[in-house]
Amino acid sequence: MGLLSKKDAALIKDPLFDNNPVTIQVLGICSALAITAELEASIVMAIAVLFVLGIGNVLISLMRNIIPSKIRIIVQLVVVATLVIIVDLVLKAYAYELSKTLSVFVGLIITNCIIMGRFEAFALANSPWQSFLDGIGNAAGYGIILVMVGFFRELLGAGTLLGIPVLGDPIEKTGLYALGYENNGFMLLAPMALITLGIIIWAQRSRNKALIED
Amino acid sequence: MGLKNKLHNFKEKNKDKKWLPAFSAIHTFLFMPNETTHNGTHIKAADDLKRTMNTVILALIPCLIFGMFNAGYQHYLALGDIERAVGFFSTEFWNLANFTIGFWKILPLVIVSYGVGLGIEFIFAIIKGHEVEEGYLVTGMLVPLIVPVDIPLWMLAVAVVFGVVIGKEVFGGTGMNILNPALTIRAFLFFSYPTWMSGDKVWVEGAVERANEIAAGANLDAISGETILGGIAQNNPITHSVMEMFYGFIPGSVGETSTLLIVLGGLFLIFTKIGSWRIMLSSVIGAIVMGLIFNAVVDAGWITQGSKFYGLMSTEFWHHLLIGGLAFGIVYMATDPVTASQTNRGKWIYGFFIGFISIMIRVFNPAYPEGVMLAILLMNVFAPTIDHYVVQGNVKRRLKRLKAKTA
Numbered sequence: 311m312g313l314l315s316k317k318d319a320a321l322i323k324d325p326l327f328d329n330n331p332v333t334i335q336v337l338g339i340c341s342a343l344a345i346t347a348e349l350e351a352s353i354v355m356a357i358a359v360l361f362v363l364g365i366g367n368v369l370i371s372l373m374r375n376i377i378p379s380k381i382r383i384i385v386q387l388v389v390v391a392t393l394v395i396i397v398d399l400v401l402k403a404y405a406y407e408l409s410k411t412l413s414v415f416v417g418l419i420i421t422n423c424i425i426m427g428r429f430e431a432f433a434l435a436n437s438p439w440q441s442f443l444d445g446i447g448n449a450a451g452y453g454i455i456l457v458m459v460g461f462f463r464e465l466l467g468a469g470t471l472l473g474i475p476v477l478g479d480p481i482e483k484t485g486l487y488a489l490g491y492e493n494n495g496f497m498l499l500a501p502m503a504l505i506t507l508g509i510i511i512w513a514q515r516s517r518n519k520a521l522i523e524d
Numbered sequence: 525m526g527l528k529n530k531l532h533n534f535k536e537k538n539k540d541k542k543w544l545p546a547f548s549a550i551h552t553f554l555f556m557p558n559e560t561t562h563n564g565t566h567i568k569a570a571d572d573l574k575r576t577m578n579t580v581i582l583a584l585i586p587c588l589i590f591g592m593f594n595a596g597y598q599h600y601l602a603l604g605d606i607e608r609a610v611g612f613f614s615t616e617f618w619n620l621a622n623f624t625i626g627f628w629k630i631l632p633l634v635i636v637s638y639g640v641g642l643g644i645e646f647i648f649a650i651i652k653g654h655e656v657e658e659g660y661l662v663t664g665m666l667v668p669l670i671v672p673v674d675i676p677l678w679m680l681a682v683a684v685v686f687g688v689v690i691g692k693e694v695f696g697g698t699g700m701n702i703l704n705p706a707l708t709i710r711a712f713l714f715f716s717y718p719t720w721m722s723g724d725k726v727w728v729e730g731a732v733e734r735a736n737e738i739a740a741g742a743n744l745d746a747i748s749g750e751t752i753l754g755g756i757a758q759n760n761p762i763t764h765s766v767m768e769m770f771y772g773f774i775p776g777s778v779g780e781t782s783t784l785l786i787v788l789g790g791l792f793l794i795f796t797k798i799g800s801w802r803i804m805l806s807s808v809i810g811a812i813v814m815g816l817i818f819n820a821v822v823d824a825g826w827i828t829q830g831s832k833f834y835g836l837m838s839t840e841f842w843h844h845l846l847i848g849g850l851a852f853g854i855v856y857m858a859t860d861p862v863t864a865s866q867t868n869r870g871k872w873i874y875g876f877f878i879g880f881i882s883i884m885i886r887v888f889n890p891a892y893p894e895g896v897m898l899a900i901l902l903m904n905v906f907a908p909t910i911d912h913y914v915v916q917g918n919v920k921r922r923l924k925r926l927k928a929k930t931a
Contacts, residue, residue: 490676496716505690512694 314443321443325451332455333511334521337423342456343503345415350472352460354401354408356453358416360446362393363425367445370433377434386429387420394419424452459506467497546646546656573698577661579798583789584665584856587779590772592630594782595673596622598775599729612771612784626673629729630778633668636677640684641667648693659698659705659862660688666706666856669779670849670897671713672726679720683712703904704863707897714897722893727751727775751776752847753886753893756835762843769846780852783845790855799859802868803875807854808845810879815841818887836887844883853896854878863904867914874910878903 314322331337338359345351369389370377377385398416401409409416419425428448433441464470469477469486478485480493496502515521538544597617600606609617641660649656667687671680687709692701714721725731727750752762752774764774772782780786793799818837821827827837845851858864858878865874878899885895892898 490678492679492717492720494682494716495718496712499715508690508694 318440318443321440322447322450325444325447326454327451327514328518328521330451330455330514331424331427331448332452332507333514335424335427337427338452339504339507341415341418341422342452342459342507343500345412346456346460346503347463347467347498348411348473349457349460349464351408351411352456353453354405355412355415356449356456358394358397358401359419359422359425359452360449361397362390362419363428363445363449364442365445366390366393366425367428367433367441368438370429371436371438371441374434382430382434383426386426390420390425390429424448455507455510458510459503462506463497463503466494467502469493543650546650574658574661576798577658579796580662580793580856581665583792583798584662584669584779586785586789587669587782587852588630588634588665590782590785591669591673591778592626593617593622594772595626595629595729595778596624597626597773598727599625602728602731608768609771609773617773625729629673630668632677633671633673633675633680633778634665636680637667637684638664640681641688644685644688644693648697654697657698659692659701663688663706663709667709670706670710670777670852672721673729673778674726674732675713675720679713679717683709683716686712699862701862702908703901704857704860707857707901707904710897711901714892714894722754722891723750727777751893753836756839756847757893758835760835762839766843766846769843774847777849777852780849783851786851786855793855793859799855800861800864800871802871803859803864803878804854806872806875807858807879807882810876810881811844811850811854811883812841812879813876814880814883815839815844818883833887844886848886848896849894850879850882850896853882853900857896857900858903863907865907865910865914867911869917870907870910870914873914874903874907877906 325331328334332339332342341355345355366386366389370386373385394417397419398409401412401416428445432444436444461471464472465476469475469480475485477491478487480487497506535544535547538547594617597606597609600622601608606616638660641664645656645660667680667684687705691703691705691708692698695701710721720726725735752764752769756762762769768774770783772784774781790799790804794801794804818839819841822834822838827834831837854875858875865871878896881899881902882896885892885898889895
């Protein structure tokens with residue numbers, strides 16, 4: 311990559327796979343379980359976190375030398391809350407149905423451990439550009455997992471992708487359903503999201519044994 | 525040179541082949557291997573894990589055969605071709621036509637259950653390079669007995685894959701699992717495909733087909749094959765006599781209906797010291813206590829006929845033991861030595877709550893008529909905690925005694 315130095319590229323690439331915030335650091339699980347029943351909701355959530363974490367990291371990094379360390383958590387909360395409210399209002403204005411599906415979980419981005427974690431661990435000690443890359447990388451790592459879980463849950467649970475039926479019509483019995491296939495209702499329940507996530511973690515660690523902790 | 529030695533030599537020759545675990549699994553299933561441990565002191569006992577498993581399977585066979593007859597009996601009874609059986613040895617029940625229907629319906633369930641489950645066990649053994657564990661032998665027999673006779677085979681296969689991989693292998697295989705694998709499989713089916721695991725169609729062979737034909741415009745009578753629990757939950761009166769329920773001439777999962785045979789199987793397990801009588805007895809006590817509480821509530825007039833709980837609450841407490849899967853669950857599932865409590869006092873607590881919670885779920889949530897499945901899974905999760913506190917309690921008591929002596 312000519313655009314980024316090797317160190318900067320690693321900031322984006324590491325959280326995507328080998329240091330993924332969800333599967334390796336096991337952060338942000340709650341929202342990964344709650345909103346991944348549909349692929350569309352997962353994608354929107356991923357974009358929302360990308361926005362909040364990318365910009366939030368830059369803002370915190372810009373202010374890192376003037377924030378008194380005693381009140382830094384409050385300052386971080388103000389930044390993340392501001393950004394989340396922007397996301398929430400944009401969704402309500404332009405995608406009302408979706409914002410109803412996501413319900414409180416947009417607001418709960420504030421408590422997403424990944425965001426506060428990156429503010430604390432990275433943005434407070436690095437330059438704005440690097441913080442931006444780190445934020446984008448971590449949010450994308452979170453987003454990839456969300457989209458993967460959402461893909462399998464919607465496909466197997468409802469037989470649709472982004473709301474479009476891809477396996478045939480379950481009521482008219484066309485496509486796969488003509489052969490006796492049925493949707494798996496369990497996939498739409500939260501326990502199956504956890505198990506899907508577990509299977510992704512399992513697959514990742516058996517491919518790269520260095521990731522296995524004792 | 526006998527067959528036994530030939531097999532042993534074959535094994536020695538192929539020591540480092542990848543498929544060896546698969547071979548030795550079949551080998552040791554029938555023969556005691558020649559290898560012996562060379563050091564340390566050992567107690568030699570004939571009842572190793574495989575014998576234990578085989579004993580449980582032996583105890584399950586009567587239920588399986590009964591289930592085959594019952595599948596045909598329910599089918600013909602629903603069609604109106606035969607009269608109701610009177611007495612346990614009635615020829616209306618024990619005839620070849622019934623058995624044929626049931627045999628061809630249930631044999632595929634057994635084959636799919638064993639084929640898929642053992643297939644996964646072999647694959648995992650080969651990948652991990654350890655011996656094939658025999659844990660699936662009993663599970664594979666339990667699974668066809670706890671599903672409705674009309675369950676599609678591919679659903680069963682998917683559920684078995686899930687149950688064996690997620691319920692057992694991820695924890696480290698046989699002996700390490702927290703949840704009973706057979707019940708994990710059933711719970712997966714129940715939550716994934718509820719229309720195939722409950723309702724008034726799936727319990728009688730042919731009812732689903734008939735419903736489809738009627739929907740397509742055929743002029744036929746619908747077959748209703750509701751389980752007794754399903755009926756009571758809708759405040760319908762029980763249409764079967766107590767003896768019919770006891771003998772098992774009722775619709776239900778394949779092997780769970782005959783309380784008589786389950787009791788005999790339970791006695792066999794207790795006699796061979798494979799199943800824990802403490803768990804069985806305390807579960808029955810737990811179920812009776814909860815049943816009595818509900819009966820008392822109804823007698824006190826707190827629940828009236830209009831209530832949606834009235835049907836199940838007013839069911840006489842001992843009827844609960846005869847209907848649904850409670851008896852089967854208590855005898856064959858709750859006593860699973862891996863997932864149950866290990867300490868004697870723990871077994872009493874564990875069993876009591878299984879019975880108690882089963883009836884509670886049955887009554888308060890008619891959408892989940894099979895409370896015993898959820899109750900056992902729940903107590904499986906708590907079993908290690910119960911054991912921990914029982915052991916800690918013992919430690920504390922002994923320390924106190926020690927202190928009293930030295931003081």
